Amino acid sequence: MTTEQWGVRIPTKKGEDMRQALLREGILDLTLKVLHDGDNLVFPVFEEREGISRYVFEDQPGRIALPRHELVGGIAIMQENDPAGADSILASRPSLHTVLFPESEISGEYRTREYTVLAGTATTLTEVNEHGHRYKVDLANAYFSARLSTERQRIAEKTGNNECVLDMFTGVGPFAIALASRAAFIVAADLNPRAVLLLIENIRKNKAGNILPVLADARRLRRILPWQFDRIIMNLPLAGTDFLPDAFPLIRPGGTIHFYSLVSREGEHIDRIRELGGIEVTERMVRSYSPGQWHAVYDIKV
Known part of the structure; x- marks a missing residue:
């Protein structure tokens, strides 16, 4: 039998990394067979994302569907x-x-x-292995999202060897650690003391000696830090817009801010971003979040 479902198309050589990422996020539909399309694979997934399409998949015989x-x-x-x-x-x-x-x-x-x-x-304590990195995570005491695994890789691939990076809401440090092998220097900041303790442990675990952990309110960072940065990551989807005015003074001209937010309409924050100094803005849907709302990322050139 066949079923129509959302599908993520990916080159075969990247197939296993994608399969693992989709499993972690809990959106890979294991009741359907993966499609083979020339040099690409198409993975069946439960939810819509930017750039994916509907495909017809064959059912996986004997596979019992587990709860989401x-x-x-x-x-x-x-x-x-x-x-x-x-x-x-x-x-x-x-x-x-x-x-x-x-x-x-x-x-x-x-x-x-x-x-x-x-x-x-x-x-609620566990260890996560992701793209060759290991993170100690305490889900009840510090923020961590497995669903941003692909985003962390995307930003890492964009990061240059001489860049100074600021991760404004680092949690236990997955963005900072994913970028550490690329960037020259990273400041990883968070207001949560338990998150910063886990961050310090994860820095040691991954031997990421170019990361400076900082316990601070993001609104105070421009008073504390003596640098401007080539790249800033703002992963605070529920309230990140409140901190945009604090991020822009910390970015160098020509630098990039990656701003994550929950939105209910296309272009929801673009006017505000341009008012603050964003000269090029690209909006992408990371994933659907709830009916009528999705998790978006704005890549902002300043």
């Missing part, structure tokens, strides 16, 4: 409070040690949320 979930290291995060489904997810992968259900949205100045343990070990 996202993988973060050895932890699975479910979309529904389903203990029986949690047991089936835990049994499906030997690498999993815990299945969680989020009891709240990400909120507060530390960007944290509350979880219930549905199966396995009662912990």
